[in-house]
Amino acid sequence: MSEEGTREPEGPHTPAAVPQRPAPPQRVEYVLAPGLQLLDLAGPAQVFGTAAEASGRGWAPSYIAEAATVLSHQGLPLRAETEWQPLHPSDLLVVPGWQVGGQRRPVPLGAALLDRIAAHHAQGGTVMSVCAGAFALARAGLLDGRRATTHHALQDELARLHPTARVVRDVLFVRDGRILTSAGIASGIDLALDLVAQRMGSRLASRVARAMVVYVRRNGHAPQESVMLRHRDHVDDLVHRAQDLIDDRYAESLSLTLLARELRVSERTLTRAFSRTLGTTPLRYQQSLRRERAQLLVGAGADSETAARAVGFRDARMLRTLRRRSGGITPP
Structure with missing residues (x-):
């Protein structure tokens, strides 16, 4: 699988169940x-x-x-x-x-x-x-x-x-x-x-942001920055729809073929749109979401193996590798 897809290079696997989100406040x-x-x-x-x-x-x-x-x-x-x-x-x-x-x-x-x-x-x-x-x-x-x-x-x-x-x-x-x-x-x-x-999920948050016309995530150095919001400073509808799909199913092994089919465009069109608009690929975008979610889980007390599996990695090795490549600090 090339980097143009969103399946992890370790091969197919079944990720651990993602922890349920807290309910919205009444x-x-x-x-x-x-x-x-x-x-x-x-x-x-x-x-x-x-x-x-x-x-x-x-x-x-x-x-x-x-x-x-x-x-x-x-x-x-x-x-x-x-x-x-x-x-x-x-x-x-x-x-x-x-x-x-x-x-x-x-x-x-x-x-x-x-x-x-x-x-x-x-x-x-x-x-x-x-x-x-x-x-x-x-x-x-x-x-x-x-x-x-x-x-x-x-x-x-x-x-x-x-x-x-x-x-x-x-x-x-x-x-x-x-x-x-x-x-x-x-x-x-x-x-x-x-x-x-x-x-309530990144998809709803992105819908709210678009309704309020607040795509831009200011101050990219914020420690608590959100990957989803940081990459919403654009008006490309195709990329927004692709992000919605990946945001909502980031723990799954989503191939480029599957993404393109659900969005009803060619793989080439989707890859070019992502690269032109975000300067990255669907795979790297999904990996960023996974790293961020894993970091939140580790911060909440989970060990790196549990966090890695919860966000869709086979084990913590891939998480550590991606963290090193991005210049981040590897969770304990």
Whole structure:
């Protein structure tokens, strides 16, 4: 099999079952602070709302605050609930950022909301912040000893005020267990798309991205970068459809012949389109997806053999070989 296909050079095999994705949240609760940045809220809300419409599953929004009306930094008043409903561990809690500087406090949230953020994580829930929202997570005690990021203009302040937090600089977003933090403003969209991909698959995430016209994955050096999103900065429909198929079935032995047949084009046409648009081949694209997924599994505690088999490799040898070729660090 030549490199123009997507079957691994080790030969046919039956990969181990891929671990099931976590279910999408039944509810996404947004904590609204005075002076919040509208895009910090609207970006993730649009991603999750579009995912809900496209899938018919989960992501129902709710908005809470200490006052019924919250004035955004842009001057738009927002309505919020002040009688808070109990959260389930499967729910997602999102803390959008706010304007920092001048006379504003670093965290314009009271003790009750900070306690709610901490309690949700303590009961097994996932907490996400955008921009200055990381300061609320730190005040709630969730960043002690954890990796986190925020807007580049606020990184020094976060590190100064919360020295136990491990501030990761100049990246789009950081995942540390069930604590998700993103950088300034529009990076909340990147993190939200990544979360959709993790919970509901890359195909849905790519559909949401296309609906929002946000193909570009900024900052290719982000440690938590997504292969799927990093290679979506184009408008070639054939390559998008090929990526959808590979993203959804990356653990399978997909041959170039099979891909071309399902896409109803010739193998030559598909190979040329991939090379012209992405500068790579379907095989290498699939291998990148597998390496990334294996790295996530190793980071979650799996050994390299288990991770390799789960993503479709016969064993860890191929994974190690590909990691060396790409200049990556081989998992233990």
